[in-house]
Every structure is written in C-alpha cells, then in structure tokens.
Amino acid sequence: MDGAAEPEADTLVERGAGGGGRARRGNWSGSLILASLTGAFGSSFLYGYNLSVVNAPAGYIKKFYNETWERRYGFSVDEGRLTLLWSITVSIFAIGGLVGAIIVTPIVKFFGRKCTLVLNNVFAVAAALLMSLSLLAGSFEMLILGRIIMGVDAGISLSALPMYLSEISPKEIRGSLGQFTAIFICIGVFTGQVLGLPEIFGQESRWPFLFGAIIVPSLIQAVILPFLPESPRYLLLEKHNRSKAEKAFQRFLGKDDVSHEIEEVLAESRAQRNTKMVSIVQLLRTRAVRWQIVTVVVTMGCYQLCGLNAIWYYTNSIFSESGINHETIPYVTLSTGGVETLAAVFSGLVIERLGRRPLLIGGFGLMVVFFGVLTVSLTLQNTVHWLPYLSIFCILAIIASFCIGPGGIPFVLTGEFFQQSQRPAAFMIAGTVNWLSNFAVGLLFPFIQAGLQTYCFLVFAAVCFAGAAYLFFVLPETKNKTLHEISQAFAKRNKVTLEMQEMNHYPGERKSSEGQESNFTSSMDKGETKKGIV
Secondary structure, three states: OOOOOOOHHHOEEEEOOOOOOOEEEEOOOHHHHHHHHHHHHOOHHHHHHHHHOOOOOHHHHHHHHHHHHHHHHOOOOOHHHHHHHHHHHHHHHHHHHHHHHHHHHHHHHHHOHHHHHHHOHHHHHHHHHHHHOHHHHOOHHHHHHHHHHHHHHHHHHHHHHHHHHHHHOOHHHHHHHHOHHHHHHHHHHHHHHHHOOOOOOOOOOOHHHHHHOOHHHHHHHHHHHHHOOOOHHHHHHOOOOHHHHHHHHHHHHOOOOOHHHHHHHHHHHHHHOOOOOOOHHHHHHOHHHHHHHHHHHHHHHHHHHOOHHHHHHHHHHHHHHOOOOOOOHHHHHHHHHHHHHHHHHHHHHHHHHHOHHHHHHHHHHHHHHHHHHHHHHHHHOOOOOOHHHHHHHHHHHHHHHHHHOOOOHHHHHHHHHOOOOOHHHHHHHHHHHHHHHHHHHHHHHHHHHHHHHHHHHHHHHHHHHHHHHHHHHHOOOOOOOOHHHHHHHHHOOOOOOHHHHHHOOOOOOOOOOHHHHHHHHHHHHOOOOOOOOO
C-alpha cells in the first residue's frame, strides 16, 4: 500500500560524535533504492544505450539505406547522399532531445515527476517499434523518425529523472543518489556495445533487435514505478497535499515519524512566500540565482563540449594503429565502456565524502592533462613503436576522468541550486544547453577534425581548462547543505543580502501578508488544496 512505511531496518542511523545526540540519517530505504534503480533504468540507461547502439550496425544500416534507395528509384544512392542520410540518423537524436528538454517543464508541473517518467515510456516504446520494424517495412524513414522520437524521450527523462531523484533523497545522500543518472548512462553505453557484438545482434539479419531491446527497460519502468510514491516535495509544495506527502516521505525514508522532514519543506515554503512556478524569463531575471544559472550553463556546456564524443570517434583507429586485429577491436572497445561504468560507480561511492567541487574540478583538470599527452602521442605515434599503447591509456584515462565528476555531477547541481518553484525552469535551461551543445559537437567536430587533425584535442583541452578554472573560482561546495545554505554561499556573488535573496525569488509577485502564509500552512495541515493562495 502507498501509505505503508518500510520496515525500520531499512533506515540506517549514525550517531554524530559532536551532535548532542542528534541522529544523522543515511536513509537507503527499499523504496528509495527501488525508485532510483527503476527510474534510472527506464530513463538515463536508455539515453546511454542509444548513444552507442548505432555504432556496431552502422555498415549494415548504410547497406539497408542503399538497397532501399535502389529498390525505389532504380539506382544506388551516391556516397555523399548516403553520408548525409547517416549523419541525419545519428544527429537527429539530439534534435529530439532538445524538443524533449523544451516541453518537459509544463509536463512535470502538471503530471508530477514520477508520472512524467512513466508516461515518457510511450515515446520509448513507439520509437523502438518504428526502428525495429524499419527493415521489415523497407523504410529507412521509420528508423530516422524513431531516432527523433527516442531523442524526445531522452530529453524529457534527463530532466525529469534528476529532478525526481533530488526531491526524494535526504541531503546526506543526495549526491550519491543523483549519480544514478550518470551510472546508468554508462551502463547503457556498455550494454549497447555488448549487444552489438557479432555473436549477439551485431549481424546483418539481427540489427533491428538492437532497437527492439529498448522496449524491455521501458516496460519494466512502466510496470514498477506506478507503485512507488510521487516526489513528496511536489505533493506538498505544488499539490498542497500533506497527507500524501507524509506517506511518500515514510516510504522513502523508511520510518513513521517524518514531522521533521515535513517541517523542513514547509520552512522552505515560508521562505519562498508562495509556491507559484516561475517561468524561464522570470528565473533569468532573478538576481538571487544569477550565478547559479551561469554555473549550470557552464557545467552543462562543458559536459558536452569537453571532447568525449571525439574520443569515441578516434577509438577504433587508435586500437587499429596499436596492432590490434580488426576483428578483435569490437571486444577491446568494451574496455572503454567498462572503464566508464566503473568510474561512474566510484564517483557515486565517494561523492558524499569528497564533495562535488573536487570531483568536478579534478575531473576536468585530469582531462586537460591526458588530452595534452594524447595529442603528443597521436602526432608522434608513427615514429615510436610504443606510443599507440600510450594513446590507448590516454583514451581510457580521459573516459575515467570524465565519469568521476563531469559525467554526472552537472545533473546533481541543477537539482541542488534551485528551490521547488524554480527547478522545472532550471532543468529546462540545463537541458536546452545540454542538447544544443550535443548537436553542435556532432555538427562541427568533423570540420574541426579535418582542419586540425590530431591537434583537435587541444580545443577540447582548452574547454576543459576553462571549465575547471570557472568552477575553481565560482562553485561552492554543496555537499550535505540545504538550499538555504547553498543560496547563502552564492549571495555575495549575486550581490544580494540573504534577506533580499529570499524576497527576490519572484520579482514583482511578492506576497507580504503573513496571514496568507498562515492560511497556506493550515491548509497543509488539513491536506487540502488552497487555490486562492499562490
């Protein structure tokens, strides 16, 4: 039942040495773990899977395009047009992602975080059917359409999932839980590589099954997630339903007494003065979150522009230069997916000990170093016989450096920087930057690579250095901090006092009546929705 509390054993309680008996809770309840795993498996896993799934069958898909074209028009498609069709097939995923990032804000406001994730599976199933049946139907347009619909699914899920995870997790484990997004992206990439092996679906007659497999995570999420609670913060602050919020907290925290958590959320509500959702324009005009927005834009931009896509582009050629047999390369490539997954898991384990700042700045800093070494080794690899092996090490090191920090923490920060009413607009901004940067890399990288050859990695090293420098001077540590404390850390840079910051969240819409606030709180106590109070 929705209101049933998890067993008391689900709650891990640690006594702080100097806390005067106050308990520090690391609430890894069964419901919390299940919601995180199910949400990530049907969302960020599919994003990672769709990044890598097109690589193994690329030759077979191009052949399918050519045969379809010849059957329709009586002649083979020329090489330039075939390249264009393939480029559209790959890059259209980012266009769909941008559409999903734009439409996610009204969807999560109306349906809630959990229901958005559940309904989003409609896009995934529709895309899987279109792509898997394209060969049977003899229509490459179905494959392209499926890719753009799958992009919409990814655009929605990469905003809704971090939002959901940040709102259901206690602040003590907020970073670790937030890393589920990055971990499952990596697992998805690795799974796409494994299923693309010749022994499984990496054959001419089996490649449609690679796309049909998308249905499995979607159906698992659609079956399990409806039985788990909605975000308690969403229920309390936006739906004004205290009863359901208490039950959700009880399920997620694994305890009966959640009065402290309810009061903590209501205190945020009182500080906000009202719970009306802000638009993107209102958020951009709010001085109190100006540097938070800039930081999200910088981290999301660097997330895509740091050059990891270029690494995937070079992997096969570098492995080939190292003397690895062409038939063996797909198996060796699995090492990149394995390293990616292990590094993401490591980040999730240490993020609450080391914090966000060291992992982000350290990750970008290490990428600068290894990009520099990789540039030298690629430039000179024909002169020294062992340099190709150094290039392989640099590739794995760059992937690991990315995944320990830059690969997942930007999603965590977006959930931590903003209050409830600002979060949907903030995630829409973050998602838009993410997908536009993704599309820009796909569009511009071939030209950068053609013009600079191996020196193209110096461009990415410069991006990583700029990102690390910005974060070093601007980003405060957010580990174990409340929204109030994080806002206070930014207050001086935003040039507002803390009092002004609390009143400046809604320019032109401030409510000064404490009576309204009292009415709002009393309506929470009754579990009612008070529509007259915004």
